[in-house]
Every structure is written in C-alpha cells, then in structure tokens.
Amino acid sequence: MSHGQVWRTHRQYAATAAHWSADHYRKETERRRALRAERKPLVRDARRALATARAIDPEGVTSIRHRAERELRTAKRRVPDPMWLFATKTAAALGVAGYVWLPHVSTRAWVWSAVAVVASVTALSVWIAVRERDTSGLKPTAEESALLKRLQPQHWKEHAEQRGLSGTLTGRPRLTEAGIVCAVRLDGTWTATKLRAAEDHIRNLLGARTSLRMQIKAGKQGGWAELTLRTRSAADGDDLKWTPERRSLGIDTVTGEQVTVPLGERLLIAGRSGAGKSVASRPLLFDASEGATNALVIIDLKRVEGRLWDHRARVASTPREVVDVVDELETEMLERLAILPKGQDTWTPTADRPRITVVVDEGAEVMTAADKVPCESETADGKTRTVNRSALPGLESIARMGRAACIDLWWMTQKPTIGDGIPKQIAPQIGVSICLAVRTPAEARVVLGEDAQAKGWNADELPVPGVALIRDGKRKPDPVKVRYMDKSVVIALPDRTPWSRSVAPTVEAAGAPTLTLVKDTAPEAAPATDSAVARVLKAIETADEPVAQKDLVTLTGLSKGAVSKAVKTLTTGGTVVRALDGRLTATRGDEPAAA
Numbered sequence: 001m002s003h004g005q006v007w008r009t010h011r012q013y014a015a016t017a018a019h020w021s022a023d024h025y026r027k028e029t030e031r032r033r034a035l036r037a038e039r040k041p042l043v044r045d046a047r048r049a050l051a052t053a054r055a056i057d058p059e060g061v062t063s064i065r066h067r068a069e070r071e072l073r074t075a076k077r078r079v080p081d082p083m084w085l086f087a088t089k090t091a092a093a094l095g096v097a098g099y100v101w102l103p104h105v106s107t108r109a110w111v112w113s114a115v116a117v118v119a120s121v122t123a124l125s126v127w128i129a130v131r132e133r134d135t136s137g138l139k140p141t142a143e144e145s146a147l148l149k150r151l152q153p154q155h156w157k158e159h160a161e162q163r164g165l166s167g168t169l170t171g172r173p174r175l176t177e178a179g180i181v182c183a184v185r186l187d188g189t190w191t192a193t194k195l196r197a198a199e200d201h202i203r204n205l206l207g208a209r210t211s212l213r214m215q216i217k218a219g220k221q222g223g224w225a226e227l228t229l230r231t232r233s234a235a236d237g238d239d240l241k242w243t244p245e246r247r248s249l250g251i252d253t254v255t256g257e258q259v260t261v262p263l264g265e266r267l268l269i270a271g272r273s274g275a276g277k278s279v280a281s282r283p284l285l286f287d288a289s290e291g292a293t294n295a296l297v298i299i300d301l302k303r304v305e306g307r308l309w310d311h312r313a314r315v316a317s318t319p320r321e322v323v324d325v326v327d328e329l330e331t332e333m334l335e336r337l338a339i340l341p342k343g344q345d346t347w348t349p350t351a352d353r354p355r356i357t358v359v360v361d362e363g364a365e366v367m368t369a370a371d372k373v374p375c376e377s378e379t380a381d382g383k384t385r386t387v388n389r390s391a392l393p394g395l396e397s398i399a400r401m402g403r404a405a406c407i408d409l410w411w412m413t414q415k416p417t418i419g420d421g422i423p424k425q426i427a428p429q430i431g432v433s434i435c436l437a438v439r440t441p442a443e444a445r446v447v448l449g450e451d452a453q454a455k456g457w458n459a460d461e462l463p464v465p466g467v468a469l470i471r472d473g474k475r476k477p478d479p480v481k482v483r484y485m486d487k488s489v490v491i492a493l494p495d496r497t498p499w500s501r502s503v504a505p506t507v508e509a510a511g512a513p514t515l516t517l518v519k520d521t522a523p524e525a526a527p528a529t530d531s532a533v534a535r536v537l538k539a540i541e542t543a544d545e546p547v548a549q550k551d552l553v554t555l556t557g558l559s560k561g562a563v564s565k566a567v568k569t570l571t572t573g574g575t576v577v578r579a580l581d582g583r584l585t586a587t588r589g590d591e592p593a594a595a
Contacts, residue, residue, distance in 0.1 A: 049068045140175055151173040156168075167189050168186055168195065178254035184227050192218040213230040234254055234255060250280075263357065265408065266403065268416075269412040277414070278361075279484060298314070298359045301322070328501040358407065363423075370392070411430070498564065535566075546585045548584070
C-alpha cells in the first residue's frame, strides 16, 4: 500500500470518527436540554417550598425545614449540566489528571491502558449498534410524529396555560408497541382525577383526533400522572380467529401476551348490545364443556346462543326448564358438600360428578321471567295444586356455596346494574369481571369496581366490538382483543353427553346422609326405569324420521332427565344410534328392549 493510500484511509477513518462523535454530541446535547427543561421547574418548586418552610420555622427546630433543604439538594443533583459545561469540566479534569499522573506512568501501564481503552470503545460501539437495532423496529407514523413533537416539554409549556393546563408539564414521551406513553408532572392544584376530567383540553393541545383512545391514570409516584395515547396495538397483525390450537380468550393489546381465564372462577361478563359479549364468551364455553371432568349448563331464555351448544351442553330455554335445572344443580351442590371428606376444601371433579359451569345468558331476562313460574305440585292427599317457584334463590345459593362443590356460576348481562341486571346476592360473589364496551361510567364501576376509573379501567371508552377489560386482581387495565369464534365452528364441535341429574348417585361415604331430588312434576317424571327405556325406544321406532332428543320429552311424556338417562342406556347398548346432527334412530333388526 502506497503512502498516499495510507493517508487517504486514515483521513477516511478520521472523518467517520468525527461524524460519529458530532452526531452523538448533538444527541447528548438534546437529551440534556430536554432533561433540564423537565427538571428545572422541580428546582423552582423546591426553592419555593424551602422559602415557605423557612418562614414557618425560621430557627430550624422542626424537620419541615430540613426536609425541604434535602429535597432542594436532590432536585439540583437531578438537573444535568449543559453539554458545553460538561465537556469543559471533563477536559479540565483530564488535563489536570494527565499533568499530575502521566509522568509517573510506566510503559507497561501505558500498554494495558491502551488495550482497555480499545476494548471499552469496541464494547460501547457494539452496545450502541444493538440498542439502535432493537429500537429501529418502532418507527413513528406521521400522526405519532406530530403527537411526539407536541408532547415535548418545551411545546407543552408554551401552550399549556392557554389550554387551561397551567401547572402541568410533560416528561419525555416514549413510543411503545401499545402507543405513546408520557409522564405528566402535576403541581399542588392538580391530581390524576382532575387531569382525567380535562381530557378535552389535552386533546385540543395535542391536536389529536376525536376517536383516538386516551388513558390517564396515577403515576408511579405522587405528583405525577401517566398519559397513554393508544395509537397502535400489540395485537395488530395477529390472527384472532379461534382454533383448537389457539384456545386463549384473546391477546393483550399492550404486551401482546395470550390471555386466558381458568375454570373454577365465578365470572361476570357484561357489555352493551353489539359489544361482542356472546362471541367473547364462546372460547370460555368451549373450555367449560371440553374434557371428561367438565360439564356445561346454559340458561338462555333468548334461545339463540344456547341453541348453538345444545349438542354438548344442558340448555334450559323456558322458565319451567330454568327452575328444574336450578333445582337439580342446587341438590347436586348440597349433596357434594354433604359428602365432602373432612379436611378437603373443594370437590375433586370426576367423570361421574364433573365440574359444572352454569352460564346465565342475559341475566336481566332470567331475573324477570324465572322469578315466579307456576308449577304443579302434588299434596299429601294426592291432589295437585299450582304454586309459584323461582330460580333466583337457587342461583344465589350456587353463587355463594357452589365453588367448593365445583359448580361455578357465570353471569352475563347487557344491563350491568345492581338489582336490574345483576342480583344483589350474586354481585359480591364475582371473582373475575370481563367487561366489554358499556354505555356509562356508572355501569363500568358496577362491573369493574368503584375504583375502576381512578385506576384506568375505563370500559365506557372501549371500541366496539371485540375489545374487553379483564379484572381478576392480577391484570393491569390493558385492553384485550378477544378471539373470534364463528357459529359454524361451534356447531361443528364434537357432541358431548349433557349433564343431567336424573338419579341421585350412591353415597359411599360412611355415615353421610343421602339426598334425593324431589321434582314438582307428575308421576310420569320419575327416574328412568325399564319402562321408561321401552317408551323412549318405542317413540323412536314409530317415528317416520330420526327424532331429536328434546322432542322425545313431548312424545313420551317423561321428564328431560328420564329421557336423557334412557337415551344414554339405549345408545350405550347399541339399540339406538345418534346421527351427526344429534338425532336418534333405532338400529334395524333389533328387538325393542323390555317391550
């Protein structure tokens, strides 16, 4: 290599180093300028607080003055020097150190010092490259660039007073996968609640669009609030269609994590009409009906959602059926609690006695229609009389005591108000709340708690449909995009034998009392016997076409529990086969059992 080539190479490297140094000098200058603009007001506040403390305690007897002095010193230390002053101090310190120390340095120390400097520079370059590469994935859009510029402390300070926000100052805004996050310093006249009420003023100052979701909550320390602009979502680009491989409830829009709700919890699922409540609940209903030790019971007086699940769940769609199934569930619960082994807190689900999830769809309708249901009851003298029965006391009892018996209540409603959409005895028992978009902040407080808005649980600001807030005591108020489970997917799910308590199971525990279900029906509604099996088989054989199981109740005059037991006996023995659509057909060539 010639002398000219060596000189050009050195000059090229020198130019690159100079450009790199100037670029980083400029960035560090801007960073220090922003920090000074953010923290110098804190020094002024600390000085005013110290002046007030000196006026109150001129002798310095109490701790108020000493505390104010410490806060002033801390505030001063947090304000960085300007870059030119920092560079001057550094150069002066290096010059003094070199003048005093360099003449005493040996050649060996010079060599190792050079090696250490080279290693440090290399490590710093690698760290900067990795840091820039990691953050390069988040590039602000045109809207985000404008918002980031207006959130800078200089711009905010210039326009805050004319927008009614005097006394507030922003920190350095950050662009995250969930949007823009910025800390806001509050003086003595402001609180996070008051700043939340001034959302319109903030929107005007930033020039933000009306549909942009804004979240304001208390900061990590007193005197600060946290402002979040949901300009993007961590769930963007993910496939939200439900499949057996993607069985989560949804995706956290802030962290991108899969969100699941385990079985065994008492749930409240609320949302106004069109918010996607039914679609959001389908992944949960699948989990509740899947597996040998899980059973699903749906109370649906609208007969819409329950009809989709009647091939794998017990569905009650009339007030009389609701009363009957609640009676069965309450009796099952009491018997489980009676035979629960000593020292055991909860029932262990088995195939014979599984975990039962009771889903009440549109609770307000159930509260009205299933409150006073006329039913026939047989008296001691053999006469029948009509009495009014209600399903609400049984549901309230299940909500209070069902968890220990592995009978869990899920309450769904479009009207989340105490006394109208949610019974007063059930609302306090709810452990997990899933709230989609609601109409008013009052409804959000009923579902998510009285402290919901103060802590950022603003369900009245959620978009429609398919976005929910889940409060279980562990999650933050991060919106969740729920998965979409189509109706055709539900209908195509494999059939499951619906749970039914037609015959009380044998009690094996020594000394445990035996409970028997007594139903206020005619004598024909007795448990399934050989005659019941014969009647069901005869009805299937004499029908011109395959018969649905629910139609056998009308054809035979038996109860739903007796029909279910008889059908199970016939299908197990091969006398009757069930088609893909759930209809029943007698096997040709077989003689009727117990004819």
